[in-house]
Amino acid sequence: MRSLFKEVIYTRFYARIFILLSSFCSALFGLFGPFFQKEYVDRLTGVQGKISVLAHFPPETSPLWLILSAFFCILVAQAFIQMTNYLGTREALVLQRIFAERLYKKTLNMQVDTMSHRPVGEIVSLYATDVQGATVFLDQTLPAGASTLFPLLLAPFAISLLFEIPIWPTVLIMSLMTALNTLMGLRQSKFFYQFKQLAAERIGLVNEWIQNIRTLRILGWTQYFEKNIFEKREIETKNRVQMVTNGQVMNSLSSSVTFILNIIALGTLVIYSKNKITGGELFALLWIVGVFLTRPFRQMPWFFTFAFDSWTSLQRLEKYFAIENNQTIKELAEEKTTTQPTPDERYALQVRGLNLMISNRQILKNINLDVLHGEFVAIVGEVGSGKSMLLLSLLKETGAQFDFYHIGAIDAQTLTADKVRENFAYVPQEGFIMSASLRENVALLYDIDPDRDPMIEESLKLAQFDLSTERVGKGLQTEIGERGVNLSGGQRQRVSLARVHLHQAPILLLDDCLSAVDVDTEQKLFDQLLIGAWENRTRLLVTHRLSALSRVDRIVFMENGQIIAQGSFEELLARNEKFREYTTTVAQVKIDQEVIRG
Ligand SMILES: Nc1ncnc2c1ncn2[C@@H]1O[C@H](COP(=O)(O)OP(=O)(O)O)[C@@H](O)[C@H]1O
Ligand SMILES: [Mg+2]
Incomplete structure (x- = not known):
């Protein structure tokens, strides 16, 4: 995988160069200022400095021009600083868009197998902190680094040139300060890293808490769960206190650096300067060490902090991007136990050698x-035998491997997941309801044209969802889901079935979508929909209802992730011991449930 850091550097490389150039110009102009200042003061005091490289200004140059030039240089230097910051921020935004889009696509393509190990909240925190964090290189580190580096590199030369004193004392003290700042910056970035990590974990917990708050309350588990969040918060607070303390020490150190530098530079000047020092020279020196270098020194520890901080965000993103979507198991792929069938027009689905590994x-x-x-196929088997996973695999939602997978005449292995899904309608085990109106829920569209109401009503009717008796006061307008009427399991399943009816997908994957409806309704659904209106559609129905089994064309019986028998209800009863056992257990469970219900 391409390293994200390289991308930070090389995406729109010319813009990175602009940032450096602009910052360099700022440093250069910032140092021209003192030269003019020095001349200005010397003109005013009537002393002619002998040593300056710019000492040879035409004598008739007015002092006003000199001070205006100094002012102009400093203004331009400031303008370049602003430009550097602007460019940095802009580039950071450009890159944020790129990273966020990739993160979005990655999350969208995450499949059940890999998804299971990542709390949703933690993924949210990648969006919330790390996308911005990763681009801190551009809006902070690079501009701050450049506007630290160039002045620090240029200043000793300027001082040495201006005053003809050795360069090493200034360089030595600057290097010492840089080393100290690096250490403090490193320490700070450790706190930053923990800060992000802890925040991500807390967001994960809070998210879980919000999603399950009702159940937690009923189970009386709220306090224990919230204790987790509080504990995380406490660790976070401690970390934050340390972070702020360290930050303040860093700040005060870096702002006092200039005083020390002042003394060192002045001392060097007194000791080494062979000439009498003029007022202008003194003024220029104080300007360089006291004003010009303040900003770089103040920025330096933050430069390191942001650099390390950004680095950790990049690592976190990179780790997330590197998660394999398809946990393909090579050995499995090689041992092809099946012969490839020839695509056959009569089949809606042809699957050979479907294998799925998770962890x-x-x-x-x-x-x-x-x-x-x-054809109407029922898929039956004990809980956990792989029925739901089979449906999800057909939808390319699990990263399962196929030796051969055709949908009609098309090789589904060459299709994207989206294209594969266009062939299917799917009802998950619990049904699926959005926070939206009943109309929108059936149509799976917002602001749908009321012209389609008759069709939606017809679909609901066939799905045995009677608008007059279901306590949905405003008919199709009724808001359902989290913000509206809370539907029962059976209602959710029936709304989902109405949705399937409205959408004309050729193959229906129905995961236990009758589990929550009563026997009467089940009969009606069968008569009117499953073997009624859907007579010509291809249907795969996962079910535990024995009553359904005599009404389908074929039963597929699964155990431990394998299909162990297929045939009609009678055939399987006659032929397969395990199937007989299975039906007895299911029937027994049903009787038990009815006894309990009274
Ligand atoms: N997201 C997941 N990650 C890991 N294992 C899973 C996941 N979902 C289901 N499984 C496992 O896959 C097996 C089959 O599950 P499933 O297809 O849901 O069974 P069922 O036949 O009851 O629908 C089970 O052993 C289950 O533990
Ligand atoms: Mg299931």
Whole structure:
């Protein structure tokens, strides 16, 4: 993988060069200022400095011009500083957009297998802190670094030139200060890193808390859970206190540096200068050490802090980007146990050698499955046998591997996940409801044209969702989901079925979508939808309802991630011991439930 740091440097490289140039110009003009100041003061006091390289100004130059020139130089220097900052900020924003977009795509493509190990909140914190953090290189580190580096490099030369004194005392003291600042900056960035890490963990916890708050309260677990958050907060606060303290020490150190430098520079001047010092020279020297170098020294520790801080954000992003979407297991791919079928027009789906590994566990084992156009297939098996994972794998949502996967005449392995999904309608186990109106929920569109209401109503009717009896007072307008009417499990499933009916996808994947409806409604759904209106659609239905099994074309029986038998209900009952056992358990569970309900 390309290192993100390289991208920070090389994306729009010319702009990085501009930042450096602009910063260099700022330093240069900043140092021209004192030369004119020196001349100005010397003119006023009538003393002619002998040693300056600029001592040979035409004598008729008015002092006013000299001071205006000094002023102009300093103004230009400031303008270049502003320009540097502006360019840095702009470049940071450009890169943020690039990183954020990549993060978005990555998150969107995360599949069940990898998703399971990352709390949503932590991913949110990548957006919230690390995208900005990563580009701190551009809006802070690079401009701050350049406007620290150039003055520090140029100043000793300027001082040495102006006063003909040796360069080493100034360089020595600057190097010492730089070393000290580096250490403080390193320490600070450690606090920064922890700050981000802790914040990410806390956001993860808070997110989990918000999502489960009702259940937590009912279970009486609220206090214990909140204790986690408080503890995290306490560690965070301690870290923050240390961070602020260290930061202040850094600040006061770097602002007192100029005093020390002043003394050293003046001392050197007194000791080494062979000539009498003029007022102008003294003024220029004080300007360089006392004013010109203040900013670089103040910035230096922050330069290091931001550099390290940015580095950690880059690492965090890089780690996230590096997560493999498809946990492909090479050995599995090589041992092809299946012969490749020839694509056959009669089939809506042809699958050979579907394998799925999650965290070194084989969830689906060598699944082979053909489904005819318009066929109605039931998928049954114990909880955890892989039924849901099979449906999700067909949707390319799990990173499963296929030896062969055709949807109709098309090789689905060459299709993107989006293209694959265009062929399917899917109902997840719990149904799916958004915070929106009933109309929008069925249409899966906001602000949908009321012309389509009759079709939506028809879909709801077929899905046995009767607007007059379901306590949705405002009909299709009724807000449902988190901000509106809280639907029961059965209602959610029926709204999801209405949605499937409205959308004309050829293949339907229905994950246990009848589990929460009563027997009566189930019969009606079967008659009117599943073998009624959907007669010609290809249907895969995961179910635990025995009553459903005699009404489908074929049953696929799964155990431990494998298909262990297929056939009609009668065939399987007659042929397969395990299937008989399975039906007895299911029937027993049902009787038990009915006894409990009374
Ligand atoms: N996101 C996930 N990460 C890891 N393992 C999973 C994940 N989802 C399901 N599994 C595992 O995959 C297996 C099959 O699950 P699933 O297909 O949901 O079973 P079911 O037949 O009840 O629908 C189970 O053993 C389950 O623990
Ligand atoms: Mg399931």
